[in-house]
Amino acid sequence: MARNKGVMSRADYTAATSAHVPQNGPSTARAEKEARRTGKLDPLVDPAGYGLIRRSLIRFNPRPDKLWEVAVGFPVPIEDHLDTTGSMGDNVDRALKILPDTADMVHSVLPGCDPQHAIGIFGDTEDRFFVICRPQFEMDAEKIVKQLTLMVPERGGQGNGKEDPQYGLFAAAYLTASYANRIGLKGYDFAISDEPVCNYVDARQLQRVFGDELYDKLKENGHEISARKLPDTKEIVSVLLKRTHAFFLQVDDRRDTTASWSEVYGRERVVALPSVELLPHVKTVIIGLTEGTLSLTSAKKFLRDHEVGSGDARRIIDSVANIPIGAQAALPNFKKRPKKGDLFKSKTDLWPIDANELSEEPEAGKKAKKGSRGSNNWL
Amino acid sequence: MTITSPANKYEVGKQVAANAASRLYLCTQEGIGRKCLLQIASDVEGNGALDRSAFILGRLASRAEELEAEYAAHVRDPNKSLGYAYGFTQLVESFVSEEQDGRRINILAFRNVDEPSKMVPIANIIDKDGLRADLRTSAWIMGKILKMLAFTQSSGIAIGQADATSILLETDEHYVVLFDFSEAKIHDDTVPREIRAKEIAQATQAVIALIGGDHETGMFPDDVVAIEKFKPYVELLLDLASGDQGDAHNAHREFYSLVDTLWERGFYPATFLKR
Helix, strand or coil: CCCCCCCCCHHHHHHHHHHHCCCCCCCCHHHHHHHHHHCCCCCCCCCCCCCCCEEECCCEEECCCCCEEECCCEEEEEEEEEECCHHHCCHHHHHHHHHHHHHHHHHHCCCCEEEEEEEEEECCCCCCCCCEECCCCECCHHHHHHHHHCCCCCCCCCCCCCECCHHHHHHHHHCEEEHHHHCCCCEEEEEEECCCECCECCHHHHHHHHCCCHHHHHHHCCCCCECCECCEHHHHHHHHHHHEEEEEEECCCCHHHHHHHHHHHCHHHEEECCCHHHHHHHHHHHHHHHHCCCCHHHHHHHHHHCCCCHHHHHHHHHHHCCCCCCCCCCCCCHHHCCCCCCEECCCCCCCCCCHHHHHCCCCCCCCCCCCCCCCCCCC | CEEECCCCEEEEEEEEEECCCEEEEEEEECCCCEEEEEEEECCHHHHHHHHHHHHHHHHHHHHHHHHHHHHHHHHCCCCCCCCHHHHECEEEEEEEEHHHCCEEEEEEEECCECCHHHCEEHHHHHHCCCEEECHHHHHHHHHHHHHHHHHHHHCCEECCCCCCCCEEEECCCCEEEECCCCCCEECCCCCCHHHHHHHHHHHHHHHHHHHCCECCCCECCHHHHCCHHHHHHHHHHHHHHCCCCCCHHHHHHHHHHHHHHHCCCCCCCCCEEEC
């Protein structure tokens, strides 16, 4: 099957799982064994790896005329924070299983865009080795599958009435650099859990998770944060909401969980996730509503067309009905998003060059248009 | 001016209202001549509110139909109905108009009321017409509002706006319509008590203002307070306006148990007095 650049194909996914996923046991078995041996995460998923800051950028193709052509479309970063404690311990395997559906469905509501996925996990600070794993933003099945198999879920949680996703949220808020943000648009952020969220971050745990470079990297990314005055989880999420459309997707319906996350996110951003298998559907509906590519009525039809049971569909629709619908479409530069084929002078430019700018480039033997305004066109 | 939807064309008439999120125009559906209201988002930012509003109107219509079917099976009298559907607008269609810069448009109609301009907001009767309702007129208005709030709240919908600008009256046939769902929210189990109480209070305050009273001072026109037997009615309104009552079903029941002692049931023409 010919590979369509930018759209994750099922063939790519199958090839990637054959290459990276063990035939028996959890998909993360090798990484878990290695982590126990070394006490370290693979740098690809280590939040302290690769300079801490995760980047979502436009993919370009170089051109002979030294310009850069947008290869796929406007990059949309989509970060997940999956709970891997207790009964959610096999969420990496589930995420792997639903990856093709996630890619297909999300792509269907982001026409002309380049969805870039970072599927991370979290546990509890009392877990022995790792609190979170944070991968890079990727688009291809090969890389996403590989990163998922490098995760090290500890499957603990300690039964202490909370988990610690706030370290992943901290990273998403302060240690992400995206093109979308540079032009005033936002990416997406989904935290998935069945437990309440802890309402603070601890300096020692930050050091443990992100290492010695943390405060320098925060500064490099535009955030002056001191270990003596750390933001609480609510403040972290308020920063996260400035750069992403962020939601908590709640598995099960524990009231203390709803209350805890509502306090941090606002009730309208706490959305029911009837099962992790429906994660692609719920994410797609949220993104589609936020982008304006779905309405509540068409979202209902989308769920029906994808064979979501009527009870689950109603629960999902009821809980997404109050999200800020059309929030991305309402942002000022939404209609000016770069698209596939647009040309940039430099990869770091903010905007593509204007089509008129191109046509005004002097060409050997090309006659100047008569009557054109502005500068003289010398022949 | 004509607006075209995927299915229909609408001839747009004069603007009748506006708020931060949307504008409202009279319109006529081409071909069948049906008179409707065209609600258009002020800008793309307002699309979400109109989408949610359209969805909620659909949800309420389905719920009203279900209840009507249950009632019909129970009562077995074709002349009797619950009539919830008359208490909110019918969504004719909802679409995004590319010719209007991608703004969402909802086409709305009133069931049983052919001429939308006959529907008047309570605020207009008070402020523009300078009129006040007599007590008996206020009773059928308040009764219908409580019935509708019991319906919306038990359907898990918080309507968000229940003030004098968002409750419309048709005074000839006695229709009362909760009109504005642009701030409505769906609740997955029940609407929280404080929100229910706030809606009841807000709507009652509108009715008190319609009578010519003031819910904050408890003052009413002289002819209202002069008659001793109406004092419990006035007190009940003030109680409902205070925000203490969080159950519209109970409020509706209590309201009619009092109203039935004051006036006979039966059609009473809407009666308005000069302020």
